[in-house]
Amino acid sequence: MIIYFIGTGGSEGIPVHLCDCNTCNEARKFRFAQRRPSTLAVIGENGEVILFDVGTDIREFLNVPLDAIFLTHWHHDHIYGLYKLRWIARETNLYAPEGHADALILQDPKNLRPKIIKAGEKIRIGDIKVTSVKLNHQIETLGYIIEEDGKRVAILYDTKGLPPETREYLEDISPLRVAIVDATYPPGFVDPYHNNVNEAVEMSIDIAERIVLSHISHKNLPFLKLVNYTRKMWGGKVLVAYDGMVFYV
Numbered sequence: 001m002i003i004y005f006i007g008t009g010g011s012e013g014i015p016v017h018l019c020d021c022n023t024c025n026e027a028r029k030f031r032f033a034q035r036r037p038s039t040l041a042v043i044g045e046n047g048e049v050i051l052f053d054v055g056t057d058i059r060e061f062l063n064v065p066l067d068a069i070f071l072t073h074w075h076h077d078h079i080y081g082l083y084k085l086r087w088i089a090r091e092t093n094l095y096a097p098e099g100h101a102d103a104l105i106l107q108d109p110k111n112l113r114p115k116i117i118k119a120g121e122k123i124r125i126g127d128i129k130v131t132s133v134k135l136n137h138q139i140e141t142l143g144y145i146i147e148e149d150g151k152r153v154a155i156l157y158d159t160k161g162l163p164p165e166t167r168e169y170l171e172d173i174s175p176l177r178v179a180i181v182d183a184t185y186p187p188g189f190v191d192p193y194h195n196n197v198n199e200a201v202e203m204s205i206d207i208a209e210r211i212v213l214s215h216i217s218h219k220n221l222p223f224l225k226l227v228n229y230t231r232k233m234w235g236g237k238v239l240v241a242y243d244g245m246v247f248y249v
């Protein structure tokens, strides 16, 4: 399968309008350091396309039928793009947790077909199996394990660490090929609902062969510094996601 990172930012995106911080200034110099809110596509070996979160308008990145859309949670940075995407010209299943569900999307979904799911559910899309797991966030939030041909990838955002039952489940099915992990904040920063970079790696380093840091805020280190930091600390095992990145699993 192919993982296509369409948006790898936190809710504000990078650069933030008029923000003069080092991260935002660097992103005005290097296009690759700019980030849209969370949006990720998985493309299966038989051509299935599954979207995980819709933090942005997807049309210029992905103009194909979607076999399914999954939401991790209903925070605005993960659903922005849905307000437009619901006019999609074919019926498309939208799987999402219940907590804080957006009334507009549920009551007037146009061509989306919302289906509420809970942690622990398994859904098959073609040859891809998607399993939802519970995460630790401000509102009900699901992570997803995507499995194809015995290879597993985990999407683990937004979260601060992992609930014990999720940790146990991931240990049981480890090693994951890739864990895509919430790394909103810089090393040392403490937040109740999101990881910093070190917490992101600690949470996943013993269960995954590779870790890809995502959901990155402008409060995090500037792109080049963040890449240098992760290389020094963890070598090639930890990668920093960027918008447009494609990862082959």
Ligand SMILES: [Zn+2]
Pocket (backbone or CB within 6 Å): 010, 011, 038, 075, 077, 078, 158, 215
């Ligand atoms: Zn978020």
Ligand SMILES: [Zn+2]
Pocket (backbone or CB within 6 Å): 015, 016, 019, 020, 021, 022, 023, 024, 025, 218, 219
């Ligand atoms: Zn900034």
Ligand SMILES: [Zn+2]
Pocket (backbone or CB within 6 Å): 073, 075, 137, 158
């Ligand atoms: Zn959130």
